[in-house]
Amino acid sequence: MSPVEQLKLVRNALPADVTLIAVSKTHPADVIRTVYDAGQRAFGENRPQELREKYDLLPKDIEWHMIGHLQTNKVKYIAPFVRMIHSVDSDKLLAVIDKEAAKNDRIIDVLMEVHIASEETKSGWEPDELRAYLERGEWRRYRNVRIRGLMTIATQTEDHTLVRHEFQTVHDMFAELREKYFGTEFDTLSMGMTHDYPVAVECGATMVRIGSMIFGAR
Ligand SMILES: *Cc1c(COP(=O)(O)O)cnc(C)c1O
Numbered sequence: 352m353s354p355v356e357q358l359k360l361v362r363n364a365l366p367a368d369v370t371l372i373a374v375s376k377t378h379p380a381d382v383i384r385t386v387y388d389a390g391q392r393a394f395g396e397n398r399p400q401e402l403r404e405k406y407d408l409l410p411k412d413i414e415w416h417m418i419g420h421l422q423t424n425k426v427k428y429i430a431p432f433v434r435m436i437h438s439v440d441s442d443k444l445l446a447v448i449d450k451e452a453a454k455n456d457r458i459i460d461v462l463m464e465v466h467i468a469s470e471e472t473k474s475g476w477e478p479d480e481l482r483a484y485l486e487r488g489e490w491r492r493y494r495n496v497r498i499r500g501l502m503t504i505a506t507q508t509e510d511h512t513l514v515r516h517e518f519q520t521v522h523d524m525f526a527e528l529r530e531k532y533f534g535t536e537f538d539t540l541s542m543g544m545t546h547d548y549p550v551a552v553e554c555g556a557t558m559v560r561i562g563s564m565i566f567g568a569r
Contacts, residue, residue: 354382355389357565365559369552372416372541374562376401377569380408386565387413393434395560399425406432418502418541418560420474423447435460437502437541437560440474442489445496452495460499462541465524467517468506475503478524485532500539500557501525505547514547518554525555 352360358373365371372395375383383394387410396402397419406415406429414434421438429436430451439445439461452459466475476484484490490498503521505514521542529537543551543559551559563569 354386354566357567358386358389358391361561361564364549366552369556370558372418372558372560373565374418374544374560375405375566376419376562378566380405382566383409395437395562399428402433403428416560426451430457430459431455433459435462435499435539437462438464438474439498440464440466440476442484445490445493449493449495458495458497460497460539462500462502462539463498465501465503465521467503467521469513470506478520481524482528485528497536498533500537500541501528502541504544505542505551507546511547511550514550515554518542518547518551518556522555 362371370393372393373386373391374395376397383405392412393414393416395416395418396405399417399421402415402417415432417429417433417436417438419438421436421444423444426447436448436459445461448459448461463481464475465481466477501521501524505517508514522540525540539558540556541558541560542556545561545564548559548561
């Protein structure tokens with residue numbers, strides 16, 4: 352089936368209030384264009400230069416989401432236009448995003464990435480490290496970023512009980528932090544990919560990031 356047909360299947364499988372990020376990394380601009388023409392506006396990429404190139408080639412009303420690990424020296428490529436950065440994992444990165452956003456006279460929406468999976472390779476804050484960071488309050492001085500919620504990647508496993516437990520843990524933390532620090536502006540919980548998005552939605556995801564189910568294998 353074509354990406355456009357797959358898009359319709361995914362869209363129909365999601366509740367209306369869950370935002371779909373079509374993860375287009377490695378796929379060329381002309382394929383992304385067909386999915387855009389079918390009505391999809393939010394796309395996700397994990398490399399800043401690739402994101403920048405696609406931004407230049409494609410319609411300007413696309414909402415680009417940076418979902419991969421981001422080095423501070425690459426923020427400048429995407430700061431002028433990126434809609435949301437899902438992968439903030441340090442104060443240093445948040446400070447650079449704030450600075451680049453200010454240069455572009457923008458406020459950039461970001462998510463804090465929480466490390467919950469058992470794989471050690473995945474980035475993100477350990478839950479208690481993020482709690483301690485928010486409690487210290489340095490983030491309050493950044494005027495050009497808005498912390499909108501959390502992002503997480505679950506363990507790659509067929510064990511749905513484990514995946515559900517991980518998503519539930521991050522959902523509970525999301526509710527806790529919203530209550531303690533942010534209020535209603537903290538409204539985005541980005542979790543769920545091709546193989547685990549139904550579980551993520553059951554656990555309260557407001558945004559899912561789906562690549563291979565739409566575009567095929569990479
Ligand atoms: C690639 C990627 C996705 C999409 O993965 P699929 O399995 O292709 O749906 C989601 N989130 C992140 C952070 C990714 O890097």
